[in-house]
Amino acid sequence: MNKDIYPFYQAEDDFLYFFVSSGIKGDIQKAVVISDVPDSSNYPSDSVYNLGFGDVVAVSSSWILDDSPRSGNGDMPKVIATVALIAMDFLREHPWALLSLEGYVDEKSALQGKNHRNILYQRAIDSNWAELSTEFRFWGVKSGKTEDYIVGNQYDRILVNFK
Amino acid sequence: MITSMKKHRAEEHEAFLEELLKDKEKIIAAIKNSPSVIRKQQEAIEQLSKLKPPFPWDKDRREEAV
Numbered sequence: 001m002n003k004d005i006y007p008f009y010q011a012e013d014d015f016l017y018f019f020v021s022s023g024i025k026g027d028i029q030k031a032v033v034i035s036d037v038p039d040s041s042n043y044p045s046d047s048v049y050n051l052g053f054g055d056v057v058a059v060s061s062s063w064i065l066d067d068s069p070r071s072g073n074g075d076m077p078k079v080i081a082t083v084a085l086i087a088m089d090f091l092r093e094h095p096w097a098l099l100s101l102e103g104y105v106d107e108k109s110a111l112q113g114k115n116h117r118n119i120l121y122q123r124a125i126d127s128n129w130a131e132l133s134t135e136f137r138f139w140g141v142k143s144g145k146t147e148d149y150i151v152g153n154q155y156d157r158i159l160v161n162f163k
Numbered sequence: 164m165i166t167s168m169k170k171h172r173a174e175e176h177e178a179f180l181e182e183l184l185k186d187k188e189k190i191i192a193a194i195k196n197s198p199s200v201i202r203k204q205q206e207a208i209e210q211l212s213k214l215k216p217p218f219p220w221d222k223d224r225r226e227e228a229v
Contacts, residue, residue, distance in 0.1 A: 011191050033200050037207050050207040052200045063190050064197035098220055100207050137220065144213050157210055161220055 003081035003128075008032075015049070017086045018056070023073030029056040030079065031065050032086045037100065047094075051101040053083050080120045084128075087160070091136060095162040102157040121158060126151045136160050 008019035015034035020027050030053070037048040054067030073079075087099055103117020125132060129151050132138070139146050140155030149158070194200070 011187070016191055016194060031194060033195055033197075035195065035200060035204050037204060037211065048207075048211065050204050052197075052203045054199055056194065062193045065194050065199050066197070067199040067203065100211065102203070102206065102210075139219055141210065141214065144210075146214055146219055148219065157207075159220070 003085075003124075004078050005082045005085050006030075006078060008082060008086055015090065019082050019086075021071065021073050021075055021079050023071075023075040025071065025073045028071050028073055030054070030082075031056045032083055033065055034087075034090055034099070047096055048098045048100060049090075049094075051083075051087055051099055076120060077124075080124045084121070084124045088132075088136070091160065091162040098159055098161045100157060100159050115154075115156070118155065118158070122154065125149070125158070135163060137163055 006019040006021065008017050010017050017032040017034075019030050021030050022028075033052040034049050035052065037050050052065060052067060054065045055069050055071065056063050057066045071079075087101070091097060091099055101121060103115045103119075103121060125138065137160065138149030139159040140149045140153060141157040141159065142153070142155050146159070149155075
């Protein structure tokens, strides 16, 4: 993806990545956590990982990942492009992994019946489809059914692996 | 001036990372066990467990194996 992105840092040996969003509201620390989804008899035999993304915030002398904020830092395309690049890097490093992502559904999204962060993820995928689809396979989950990803369709969850 | 601002920001980022990784294992564990991460993981488990096989990614792997 030939996009403007933020440099990111990986916590060694951990599926944890940091970057800093610099925008109209200043610098906001962001993190992407990729965590494995425990095995189940009823779903994929692949190693399944879930992508979590949000702001790193200090709470009681420690840090947590908060996925709820709408930062309004004026740099959402750059932030989403950075998250997408992190996901691609992870999949290149772990080609057996199936990565699952679903955006945070905030109050506004719930009221409108739309997952706005998913829409942004999908916009990033759709606008780079020609390039991404040569290297990765995508599926969309909608109402409990999985289908090959179709550009322009809206999904509840997106699944992707390395070809 | 732009170079100076970029340098300042880079220094701030480095300072953040230094602070964040000072007690690396504890902080990484805290972030990875954040309520939002646990919640998203639970949602993924719940949603993925409802999918019915055959899974399309398994089909692709089988075709590759042939």
